Amino acid sequence: MEKVRKSLAAAGEPAFRLRQALDAVFKNDISSWEEARTLPPALRERLNREAPVLSGLQERVLVSADGRAHKAALRLHDGALVETVxxxxxxxxxxxxxxxxxxxxAMACTFCATGLMGLRRNMSGEEISDQVLFWRGYIKARRLHGRLSNVVYMGMGEPMHNYAAVSQSLTELLDPERYGLSGRHISVSTVGLVPGIERFIEDFPTVNLALSLHAATDSVREKMVPATRAFPVAALADVLRKSLAKTGRKIFLEYVLLDGENDRIRDSFALAKFVxxxxxxxxxHVNLIVWNPTATRHQATxxxxxxxxxxxxxxxxxSVTIRRNLGTDIQGACGQLITRLPPPRSAPREAARPAREPRTGERPRSHPPKNRKRPEGGGFRPLS
Known part of the structure; x- marks a missing residue:
C-alpha cells in the first residue's frame, strides 16, 4: 500500500481517501481500482496507472477435476512467473x-519440482501477500461458495531464506486494518533453517510452524534435503523445544514418503524417537504425504x-495423519509447483536404486523374485 499512499499524497488528496482505498481493497476484495466506486473516476485511473491493486497479473488458472484445487500462474513486474494454489x-x-x-x-530438495528451477529471486512482501488478495478477488468474481480463511506458506521457495519479505507479508496478513487473519489460521513451513526459525518464533508466536522434516536421521535427510546439512536433526529438535517453550502451540512435521528411501522399518522408529x-x-503432529509425481528419480510409497x-x-x-493430496491432476499438489519445466524425455526412465531394507511390516528377502506378480497388499504382513 506504500505506492497508494505516495500516489494519493502526490495528487493532494485528503487523508480520508487512504481509508477509502484500504476499505475497497481489504473489505470489498477489488482486483482493479475501477471497482472502487467510492473513489472519483480520475483518481481510480491514476491509481490503476501508478499503484495497481495487484503486483502480479494472472497468466493462467487451472482447476482440478473435483473443483477443490485451483492453480494460478502470476506474472510479476519483471516478467517472472510464480504459482499459487x-x-x-x-x-x-x-x-x-x-x-x-x-x-x-535454493534448497534443492531432490523430490520437489520447484528445486529443479534453482533460485531466480526473492519475492517482495507485497508480492507474497498479494497472492491472498488475488484469490479473494477470484472467489468473489466466480462466486465460489465459502470464504478464504487459511493461508499456508508452502508454495515455491523457502520462507526462512527470504525472512524479511515473509515477515512483512505476515505483518500485513495479521493487521486487523488489512487482511485481519488470525495467527492460528496461518502456517509457515520451513525445511529447517534454524536461525530463521528462531527469529520466527520470537516475531510471530501466534502463527503456526511446520517443519518439512522428511527424515529423522542425518544420513537420510542430507540426501533428500541437501541444503540443510548445516542443521542436523539434533539442532532441529533443539529449536522445536524452544518454539514449544515460547508459544505452547502445536508444531506440524511434514514427511513425504518415498519408496525404499524413508518409509522403512528403521525410519518409523527414528521418526518416533525424534518426536x-x-x-x-x-x-x-506428523503429516505423512504420499509423494506427488515430478520429473525426479523417486517413486511414491x-x-x-x-x-x-x-x-x-x-x-x-x-500423533499422525496421512494428508489428502489435492490438485495432483493440475500439478498443484505438494512439491509439484514449477514455472520452468525440465526438457522432455523420450520415455520415462526409472533410476537404478540400491537394494533396500524391508519397509514397515514387510517380510525381508535377500533376492526379490523376477517376473513374478506382486501379491495383493504389496507383500506386507500385519504388524504385531
Whole structure:
C-alpha cells in the first residue's frame, strides 16, 4: 500500500481517501481500482496507472477435476512467473491459499519440482501477500461458495531464506486494518533453517510452524534435503523445544514418503524417537504425504505401506495423519509447483536404486523374485 499512499499524497488528496482505498481493497476484495466506486473516476485511473491493486497479473488458472484445487500462474513486474494454489480441504468448507515466497528455490530438495528451477529471486512482501488478495478477488468474481480463511506458506521457495519479505507479508496478513487473519489460521513451513526459525518464533508466536522434516536421521535427510546439512536433526529438535517453550502451540512435521528411501522399518522408529526427543509429543503432529509425481528419480510409497507406516507411528505414541493430496491432476499438489519445466524425455526412465531394507511390516528377502506378480497388499504382513 506504500505506492497508494505516495500516489494519493502526490495528487493532494485528503487523508480520508487512504481509508477509502484500504476499505475497497481489504473489505470489498477489488482486483482493479475501477471497482472502487467510492473513489472519483480520475483518481481510480491514476491509481490503476501508478499503484495497481495487484503486483502480479494472472497468466493462467487451472482447476482440478473435483473443483477443490485451483492453480494460478502470476506474472510479476519483471516478467517472472510464480504459482499459487487455492485449496478446499473439505468439500463444503472454507478455502485455503498456498502462497509462494521465492521465484524458484535454493534448497534443492531432490523430490520437489520447484528445486529443479534453482533460485531466480526473492519475492517482495507485497508480492507474497498479494497472492491472498488475488484469490479473494477470484472467489468473489466466480462466486465460489465459502470464504478464504487459511493461508499456508508452502508454495515455491523457502520462507526462512527470504525472512524479511515473509515477515512483512505476515505483518500485513495479521493487521486487523488489512487482511485481519488470525495467527492460528496461518502456517509457515520451513525445511529447517534454524536461525530463521528462531527469529520466527520470537516475531510471530501466534502463527503456526511446520517443519518439512522428511527424515529423522542425518544420513537420510542430507540426501533428500541437501541444503540443510548445516542443521542436523539434533539442532532441529533443539529449536522445536524452544518454539514449544515460547508459544505452547502445536508444531506440524511434514514427511513425504518415498519408496525404499524413508518409509522403512528403521525410519518409523527414528521418526518416533525424534518426536519423543523434543519432549512434548502431544504438541507434535506428523503429516505423512504420499509423494506427488515430478520429473525426479523417486517413486511414491504404496498406499498399503503408507497406512502401515502410520500404524507403526501410532503404536509408538505419535500423533499422525496421512494428508489428502489435492490438485495432483493440475500439478498443484505438494512439491509439484514449477514455472520452468525440465526438457522432455523420450520415455520415462526409472533410476537404478540400491537394494533396500524391508519397509514397515514387510517380510525381508535377500533376492526379490523376477517376473513374478506382486501379491495383493504389496507383500506386507500385519504388524504385531
Amino acid at each position: 487455492l485449496l478446499r480441504p473439505k468439500p463444503e468448507g472454507d478455502w485455503s491459499v498456498c502462497v509462494s515466497t521465492q521465484v524458484g528455490c 519423543h526427543s523434543v519432549g512434548r509429543a502431544d504438541l507434535l 504404496e498406499a498399503d505401506n503408507a497406512r502401515r507406516f502410520k500404524v507403526a507411528l501410532e503404536r509408538q505414541g505419535v
